[in-house]
Amino acid sequence: MYWLILGVLCAIFAVTALFLWQKWAAPWPQIEQLVSQIARGERPSTFLINGGKDPHRVGLALENIFARQQELELQIAGRESGTQTILGAMEDGLLVVDARSHVTLMNPTFQKQFELRDPAVGVPLVEAVRHATLDQLVAETLLTGEAMRSELSLADSRTHSERHVEVSAVPIKNADDEVTGTVVLFHDITELKQLDQIRRDFVANVSHELRTPLSILRGYIEVLFDEPQTSREELTRILSIMERHSKRLQRLVDDLLSLAQLESSHAELEISVVRMDELFNNLIRDWKEKLTGKNLKVIVDLPSETSVLRADGTRLEEALHNLLDNAVKFSPDNGQIRLRGTRCGSNVVLSVADNGIGISKEHLPRIFERFYRADKARSRELGGTGLGLAIVKHIAQLHGGRVEAESELGRGTTIRIVLPEVPPG
Numbered sequence: 001m002y003w004l005i006l007g008v009l010c011a012i013f014a015v016t017a018l019f020l021w022q023k024w025a026a027p028w029p030q031i032e033q034l035v036s037q038i039a040r041g042e043r044p045s046t047f048l049i050n051g052g053k054d055p056h057r058v059g060l061a062l063e064n065i066f067a068r069q070q071e072l073e074l075q076i077a078g079r080e081s082g083t084q085t086i087l088g089a090m091e092d093g094l095l096v097v098d099a100r101s102h103v104t105l106m107n108p109t110f111q112k113q114f115e116l117r118d119p120a121v122g123v124p125l126v127e128a129v130r131h132a133t134l135d136q137l138v139a140e141t142l143l144t145g146e147a148m149r150s151e152l153s154l155a156d157s158r159t160h161s162e163r164h165v166e167v168s169a170v171p172i173k174n175a176d177d178e179v180t181g182t183v184v185l186f187h188d189i190t191e192l193k194q195l196d197q198i199r200r201d202f203v204a205n206v207s208h209e210l211r212t213p214l215s216i217l218r219g220y221i222e223v224l225f226d227e228p229q230t231s232r233e234e235l236t237r238i239l240s241i242m243e244r245h246s247k248r249l250q251r252l253v254d255d256l257l258s259l260a261q262l263e264s265s266h267a268e269l270e271i272s273v274v275r276m277d278e279l280f281n282n283l284i285r286d287w288k289e290k291l292t293g294k295n296l297k298v299i300v301d302l303p304s305e306t307s308v309l310r311a312d313g314t315r316l317e318e319a320l321h322n323l324l325d326n327a328v329k330f331s332p333d334n335g336q337i338r339l340r341g342t343r344c345g346s347n348v349v350l351s352v353a354d355n356g357i358g359i360s361k362e363h364l365p366r367i368f369e370r371f372y373r374a375d376k377a378r379s380r381e382l383g384g385t386g387l388g389l390a391i392v393k394h395i396a397q398l399h400g401g402r403v404e405a406e407s408e409l410g411r412g413t414t415i416r417i418v419l420p421e422v423p424p425g
């Protein structure tokens with residue numbers, strides 16, 4: 001009997017111990033495994049914990065924690081990639097340094113501007129970019145706590161040229177107004193500078209071209225004032241010189257207006273069907289006097305299939321007029337000028353060729369620039385200002401086309417206007 005009671009008690013104790021072990025001890029290794037998997041960012045295969053209701057609730061809570069953690073990680077990754085996208089899309093260079101002038105951030109544009117292969121973060125600025133002016137600017141911003149501006153010249157090893165960058169450094173301050181770093185922005189102003197230079201050159205060129213005829217006119221007006229008794233022949237001579245220079249002034253102003261119109265954003269073409277034979281014949285008729293004056297022979301080369309094209313007839317006539325003007329001016333007496341119209345693929349090519357003085361290789365690439373003259377003295381003597389070919393180029397470009405020049409010194413020149421068969425718009 002005694003043994004029986006003892007046996008029953010032992011059994012009760014064992015069952016209770018098993019029950020308690022299952023309820024309180026067994027879940028812990030499972031919980032520990034789940035927590036360490038979550039900490040490593042791994043998804044556990046199950047969140048079910050043996051041992052009844054309580055461990056089950058803990059499992060559910062852990063599952064919620066895991067889901068929340070995943071959500072937060074996604075949000076952080078999203079924000080990070082958003083910041084990187086913004087930094088990468090910035091056209092200006094961006095650099096951030098801390099109070100010790102160590103780099104804390106740079107964007108891809110900054111890397112490109114300073115030709116850095118990798119982002120140099122954590123290193124002193126002076127080591128990262130080795131640019132004394134920039135280093136000084138940042139040091140001054142950190143020291144004074146004031147925003148600074150400057151301009152830097154950076155070598156561009158790809159194009160072997162120099163780029164100009166406007167730099168603005170702004171201090172970063174904490175709540176106690178202490179400077180904790182600097183944000184620096186780098187804005188490329190190379191194109192702006194080039195445009196400014198072109199504008200300045202243009203104004204200088206125009207003033208220069210105006211000065212000569214104006215001073216000649218003034219000089220003769222003074223002569224006429226001072227010498228009222230000038231003989232009739234002398235008066236005729238002076239007046240004809242004045243007329244020549246006033247015509248030159250008129251032509252200069254007309255060309256400048258024409259260029260301004262062609263370059264303006266509202267420049268529009270009046271496209272119509274233009275007959276090429278008519279175009280060339282009109283041109284030859286207008287130039288008859290000058291052509292016969294130099295005994296120049298004109299050959300028109302026009303295959304029948306190129307007889308018409310769609311273009312702005314008046315503008316095209318102006319372009320060809322400038323080309324023929326050059327051909328006549330730069331041809332010797334008894335020379336030959338060839339006017340051609342051909343079709344080449346989907347383009348129409350109009351060309352004016354002469355066997356005149358030609359243009360040397362060094363000048364040829366620049367003859368379409370405004371005011372550019374290969375032989376300044378000769379061209380000016382012939383009354384030219386160097387705007388004719390610039391006008392031709394603009395007219396071709398407005399038609400969606402281009403210009404080409406071929407020349408050999410002493411042998412002659414061919415200028416081609418290449419237009420698409422169907423003009424834009």
Ligand SMILES: Nc1ncnc2c1ncn2[C@@H]1O[C@H](COP(=O)(O)OP(=O)(O)OP(=O)(O)O)[C@@H](O)[C@H]1O
Binds near residue numbers: 354356359
């Ligand atoms: N057919 C040509 N033969 C030789 N040189 C030429 C010829 N056409 C142009 N050039 C050279 O190119 C330069 C630029 O030509 P462009 O027509 O623009 O100016 P220009 O004739 O001197 O002046 P403008 O046309 O304003 O009267 C000329 O000054 C000349 O040196």
Ligand SMILES: [Mg+2]
Binds near residue numbers: 388
């Ligand atoms: Mg000309």
